[in-house]
Amino acid sequence: MRYTALGSSDLKVSAIGLGCSGMSQNFSPQTDAESTATIRRAVELGINFFDTSDAYGNGHNENLLAAALKGRKDSVVIATKFGNMRGPQGESLGINAKPGYVSVACEASLKRLGLESIDLYYLHRVDPQVPIEDTVAATGTRYPAKQMPNIGF
Numbered sequence: 001m002r003y004t005a006l007g008s009s010d011l012k013v014s015a016i017g018l019g020c021s022g023m024s025q026n027f028s029p030q031t032d033a034e035s036t037a038t039i040r041r042a043v044e045l046g047i048n049f050f051d052t053s054d055a056y057g058n059g060h061n062e063n064l065l066a067a068a069l070k071g072r073k074d075s076v077v078i079a080t081k082f083g084n085m086r087g088p089q090g091e092s093l094g095i096n097a098k099p100g101y102v103s104v105a106c107e108a109s110l111k112r113l114g115l116e117s118i119d120l121y122y123l124h125r126v127d128p129q130v131p132i133e134d135t136v137a138a139t140g141t142r143y144p145a146k147q148m149p150n151i152g153f
Contacts, residue, residue: 001014001015001016001045001046001047002014002015003015003048006049006077006119006120011077011119011120012048012077013048013049013077014046014047014048014049016047016049017047017049017050017051017079018038018039018042018047018049018050018051019051020035020039020050020051020052020056020061020064020065021051021052021053021056021061023035023038023039023056023057023061023064024056024057024060024061024064025056025057025060025061025090032064032067035064035068036064036067036068039064039065039068039069040068043069043072043075043076048075048076048077049076049077049079050065050069050076050077050078050079051079051080052065052078052079052080052081052113053080053081053082053084053124054080054081054082054084054105054108054109054112055081055084055085055086055124057090058086058087058088058090059108059112062080062109062112062113063112065078065113066112066113066114066115070114073114073115077119077120078113078115078118078119078120079118079119079120079121079122080109080113080118080120080121081121081122081123081124082101082102082105082106082109082121082122082123082124083095083096083097083105083123083124083125083127084124084125095124095125095126095127095128095129096127097123097126097127097130097132097134097135098127098130098134098135099130099134099135099137099138100138102135102138102139103138106118106121109121123135
């Protein structure tokens, strides 16, 4: 597997990543057992870059990824997104990039993923009601520079 630097960071990611949305929504049928086997096989093949979102399966995908990567989290790079709001049945509730929501969403993702920091954390969709500068500025108010997860917009 070929690896490359992720932007200007020191993170090295596989040239092929695994997008996990279909493991919790959009495509059917899927089972957690099949999804877990797919994630683990990807790791065996050298894939270390996994993309998820708090919106995929209304948090289910982050939980699934955490369970599948248990004991392997130090050797992978996890990207997750926030901003696409979902209701209890997975219905779209719109976009939320309000500054007050950034840390709430991040803390919830950290808990579901079982991580202390997220390698790449970014806004899923731009919220036309919130200036992007306000969303970006909010990431620095909750997390001091040395503790802040990598935020990408």
